[in-house]
Amino acid sequence: MARDKNALAAQVWKQMFDFFMRGAPQRGKVLARLGLTPNDARALSALDPVVGRTMRSLSDEWGCDASNTTWIVDRLEKRGFAERRSKVGDRRVKLVLLTREGVKARQRLVQGMYEPPAELLKLSREQLETLARIVPTRGESRAGSST
Amino acid sequence: MARDKNALAAQVWKQMFDFFMRGAPQRGKVLARLGLTPNDARALSALDPVVGRTMRSLSDEWGCDASNTTWIVDRLEKRGFAERRSKVGDRRVKLVLLTREGVKARQRLVQGMYEPPAELLKLSREQLETLARIVPTRGESRAGSST
DNA sequence: TATTGTTATACTCTATAACTATA
DNA sequence: TATAGTTATAGAGTATAACAATA
Numbered sequence: 001m002a003r004d005k006n007a008l009a010a011q012v013w014k015q016m017f018d019f020f021m022r023g024a025p026q027r028g029k030v031l032a033r034l035g036l037t038p039n040d041a042r043a044l045s046a047l048d049p050v051v052g053r054t055m056r057s058l059s060d061e062w063g064c065d066a067s068n069t070t071w072i073v074d075r076l077e078k079r080g081f082a083e084r085r086s087k088v089g090d091r092r093v094k095l096v097l098l099t100r101e102g103v104k105a106r107q108r109l110v111q112g113m114y115e116p117p118a119e120l121l122k123l124s125r126e127q128l129e130t131l132a133r134i135v136p137t138r139g140e141s142r143a144g145s146s147t
Numbered sequence: 148m149a150r151d152k153n154a155l156a157a158q159v160w161k162q163m164f165d166f167f168m169r170g171a172p173q174r175g176k177v178l179a180r181l182g183l184t185p186n187d188a189r190a191l192s193a194l195d196p197v198v199g200r201t202m203r204s205l206s207d208e209w210g211c212d213a214s215n216t217t218w219i220v221d222r223l224e225k226r227g228f229a230e231r232r233s234k235v236g237d238r239r240v241k242l243v244l245l246t247r248e249g250v251k252a253r254q255r256l257v258q259g260m261y262e263p264p265a266e267l268l269k270l271s272r273e274q275l276e277t278l279a280r281i282v283p284t285r286g287e288s289r290a291g292s293s294t
Numbered sequence: 295t296a297t298t299g300t301t302a303t304a305c306t307c308t309a310t311a312a313c314t315a316t317a
Numbered sequence: 318t319a320t321a322g323t324t325a326t327a328g329a330g331t332a333t334a335a336c337a338a339t340a
Contacts, residue, residue, distance in 0.1 A: 006268065008275045013263035015282045020167045022285065025210065039330080055299060063172070065332050070300060072330095092298040092339045116160035119283040121153065127281045128155045134274045135162045136266040138169065186307080202322060212309050217323060219307095239316045239321045 023117050030112035034105070041113070043072050044098070044106040047082060052095030054087070081105050170264050177259035181252070188260070190219050191245070191253040194229060199242030201234075228252050 031041055046061060047053060059069040073096050076082035081102035087093040098106065120128075178188055193208060194200060206216040220243055223229035228249035234240040245253065267275070 005272050005275065006263075008272065008279065009263040009267045009270070010261055012275050012278045012282065013267055014261045015279060015284055016163065016167065017261065018285065019282055020163065028210075037330085056297090063175070066299065067301080067333080068331055090298085090340070094299070114157060114161045114164060116153075116156040120156045120160055123156070123281065123283075125152050125155065128152065128159050130277055131159045131281055132155065132162060134270065134278055135159065136166055136270075137162055138165065184307085203320090213322065214310080214324080215308050237317070237321085241322070 019119070026117065027113060030109075030115075034108055034112065036105075036109065037075075039072050040075060041109055043076055044081065044102065044109055047076075047096060047098045047102065047106075049098040049100070049103050052085065052097040054093050054095060056093075058096065076102065079105075166266070173264065174260060177256075177262075181255055181259065183252075183256065184222075186219050187222060188256055190223055191228065191249065191256055194223075194243060194245045194249065194253075196245040196247070196250050199232065199244040201240050201242060203240075205243065223249065226252075 031038060036044070042062065043058070046058060055066060055069050055073065058073070059066045062069065062072075073082060073084070077084065079101075080099055082096050083099055084094045084096055087095055123131075178185065183191070189209070190205070193205060202213060202216050202220065205220070206213045209216065209219075220229060220231070224231065226248075227246055229243055230246055231241045231243055234242055270278075
């Protein structure tokens with residue numbers, strides 16, 4: 001119990017890691033049910049229906065080659081989930097946006113992927129609230145946030 | 148704050164999900180540094196140097212075809228990380244075991260993958276201990292565990 | 295000339311089907 | 318005949334290189 005804090009953090013990380021990995025098969029099933037590959041899911045998550053993203057920025061975010069991004073966006077476009085538009089100021093650049101169908105697909109995806117596993121539902125309300133307070137979130141502080 | 152418990156669990160799950168996904172690039176780098184594919188890593192984790200696993204049981208655990216398992220184990224064997232042995236009682240069956248080099252590779256992998264992210268190290272000792280208590284672990288109860 | 299994105303192509307990973315060897 | 322595993326082969330996904338269009 002009186003262990004080095006780094007070792008404690010490592011243990012917690014391992015616990016979270018294993019907990020998360022245990023849910024991998026379930027997430028795989030969600031994707032299979034929706035007929036999406038992991039890449040499709042990542043792409044749906046990265047896009048929006050209004051602002052749009054350039055091919056280049058997607059390649060950078062995904063750390064993959066531009067030709068691969070072309071292929072991934074092609075897949076989404078063929079299924080009617082995304083569309084390309086030439087940018088107004090610079091016609092070399094293309095913006096990729098979610099279509100109405102793409103937004104729906106993304107909603108279904110989020111619902112499935114964010115479905116909490118049974119192990120989490122078994123925890124008490126107090127434990128859940130504690131977790132919500134402690135687990136680090138992106139940027140914004142959680143203290144006092146009531147939403 | 149006085150929300151439905153399911154909604155609360157969903158929020159916690161989303162938080163953990165996002166937290167975990169944020170670390171994905173770092174884990175990708177660890178694999179790249181060690182020259183391992185995600186599959187290699189999964190295989191190294193599944194194997195041990197003493198008991199051994201049958202090809203069949205690996206296929207089942209991974210939910211992939213037996214031929215794919217052959218290919219994955221071949222990769223490890225070519226790098227000297229694993230070896231096949233015919234089982235004594237039934238010579239149709241093959242046991243896959245980690246070699247000495249394989250054990251070392253698995254150690255390097257575990258060290259890299261279980262390196263806790265900075266966000267976790269920033270938490271207080273109390274917060275870490277709380278997480279260790281709450282985050283569900285495989286099977287065994289955590290209550291009173293002092294290791 | 296430099297940059298954005300696509301096309302041509304080869305390589306890696308995965309699955310299905312046919313096969314070998316043991317039981 | 319049935320089972321464990323491999324080999325042959327085809328398909329999906331990814332990368333590198335050459336290319337076209339625009340700046």
